[in-house]
Amino acid sequence: xxxxxxxxxxxxxxxxxxxxxxxxxxxxxxxxxxxxxxxxxxxxxxxxxxxxxxxxxxxxxxxxxxxxxxxxxxxxxxxxxxxxxxxxxxxxxxxxxxxxxxxxxxxxxxxxxxxxxxxxxxxxxxxxxxxxxxxxxxxxxxxxxxxxxxxxxxxxxxxxxxxxxxxxxxxxxxxxxxxxxxxxxxxxxxxxxxxxxxxxxxxxxxxxxxxxxxxxxxxxxxxxxxxxxxxxxxxxxxxxxxxxxxxxxxxxxxxxxxxxxxxxxxxxxxxxxxxxxxxxxxxxxxxxxxxxxxxxxxxxxxxxxxxxx
Numbered sequence: 001x002x003x004x005x006x007x008x009x010x011x012x013x014x015x016x017x018x019x020x021x022x023x024x025x026x027x028x029x030x031x032x033x034x035x036x037x038x039x040x041x042x043x044x045x046x047x048x049x050x051x052x053x054x055x056x057x058x059x060x061x062x063x064x065x066x067x068x069x070x071x072x073x074x075x076x077x078x079x080x081x082x083x084x085x086x087x088x089x090x091x092x093x094x095x096x097x098x099x100x101x102x103x104x105x106x107x108x109x110x111x112x113x114x115x116x117x118x119x120x121x122x123x124x125x126x127x128x129x130x131x132x133x134x135x136x137x138x139x140x141x142x143x144x145x146x147x148x149x150x151x152x153x154x155x156x157x158x159x160x161x162x163x164x165x166x167x168x169x170x171x172x173x174x175x176x177x178x179x180x181x182x183x184x185x186x187x188x189x190x191x192x193x194x195x196x197x198x199x200x201x202x203x204x205x206x207x208x209x210x211x212x213x214x215x216x217x218x219x220x221x222x223x224x225x226x227x228x229x230x231x232x233x234x235x236x237x238x239x240x241x242x243x244x245x246x247x248x249x250x251x252x253x254x255x256x257x258x259x260x261x262x263x264x265x266x267x268x269x270x271x272x273x274x275x276x277x278x279x280x281x282x283x284x285x286x287x288x289x290x291x292x293x294x295x296x297x298x299x300x301x302x303x304x305x306x307x308x309x
Contacts, residue, residue: 007070007227008227011070011226011227012066012067012070013065013066013067014065014066014069017061017064017065018061018065018066021057021058021060021061021065024057025054025057028050028053028054028057028097029050031102032044032045032049032050032098032099032102033045036099036101039101041101042099042101043099043100043101044099045097045099049096049097049098049099050097051097052093052094052096052097053093053094053096053097053098054097055093055097056089056090056091056092056093056094056095056097057090057094059085059086059089059090059093060085060086060090060094062085063081063082063083063085063086063090064082064086064155068081068082068085069082069226070226073145073212073219073222073223073225073226074219074223075213075253075257076210076213076253076254076256076257077253077254077256077257077260078257079257080257080258080260080261081257081260081261081264083132083261084260084261084264084265086155086158086159086162087128087132087158087159087162088162088264088265088268089268091159091162091163091166092166092169092170095163095166095167095170095172096170096172098172100172100173100174103172103173104173107173118161118164119164119167119168121168121179121183121187121190122190124161124164124165124167124168125165125168125187125190125191125194126194127161127164127165128158128161128162128164128165128191129165129191129194129195129198130194131154131157131158131161132158132195132198133194133195133197133198135154135158136198136201136202138209138210138211141209141210141212142210142211142212142218145210145212145222146212146218146221146222148225151225165191168183168184168187169184169187169188169272169276180280181276181277181279181280181281181283181284182280184276184280185273185276185277185280188269188272188273188276191265191269192265192266192269195261195262195265196262199258199259199261199262199265200258201258202254202255202257202258202261203255203258203259203262205251205254205255206251207251208251208254209254210254213253213254
């Protein structure tokens with residue numbers, strides 16, 4: 001139904017990238033397992049952390065090298081699902097999957113002093129959402145999709161900035177500066193607002209915006225990075241314009257993509273909002289319970305044994 005029968009196993013699953021992800025998974029398990037026992041002060045990773053990291057890695061693979069990546073070159077709606085998985089689902093899972101001692105080692109190696117301003121909540125939110133929105137301007141999107149090196153570099157930068165954006169909400173270092181519950185709630189709303197214009201541009205456009213999804217020749221040129229052969233051979237081998245029109249010729253696919261992106265983002269951030277609010281509420285309740293009883297220290301108060309005698 002989605003045209004997957006036209007593609008080979010190599011096209012769908014990118015065996016080399018799959019092998020790389022398996023190597024990363026194995027290295028991670030060694031790092032947080034046997035190797036961590038040799039590192040002073042290293043706490044072992046919990047089962048939950050291992051599950052989250054491996055799940056995040058699997059999501060990233062499916063979005064960037066698996067079927068979602070291939071379908072994202074064919075249909076704009078799948079492209080937006082791939083983007084949501086890559087930058088709204090995979091990063092927080094992988095971040096939570098790394099123990100604190102690993103993050104300390106990473107931050108000691110990175111030039112954090114010079115670039116610490118990038119992790120400031122407002123800067124990180126504007127940077128990620130700005131780059132994401134810029135990418136979906138038609139002229140930028142078509143250029144990036146047709147230039148493989150730029151495409152990969154842009155996606156790496158988006159992944160890094162998405163982690164900076166998530167850092168405010170998920171700071172995995174207990175000793176690190178933690179944002180207050182109210183700040184996190186405001187930060188979530190800021191992110192929800194900043195992505196709205198880009199989604200609105202896509203959803204309410206009166207015609208297809210992107211040549212890579214509306215022009216068969218440009219589409220075939222972009223597909224060269226997913227399947228082997230030159231653009232004319234690719235278009236001919238997939239049935240020519242008939243196949244292309246079946247998959248992505250209408251603006252409805254574009255509108256569905258914009259709606260999906262906004263709904264996925266809203267769903268994730270509303271869930272985070274509920275989680276942050278519940279954590280904030282429980283913290284406030286604990287602090288109230290720990291407060292001394294008003295009047296308990298008053299010398300004339302009923303709880304003062306001296307006053308009783």
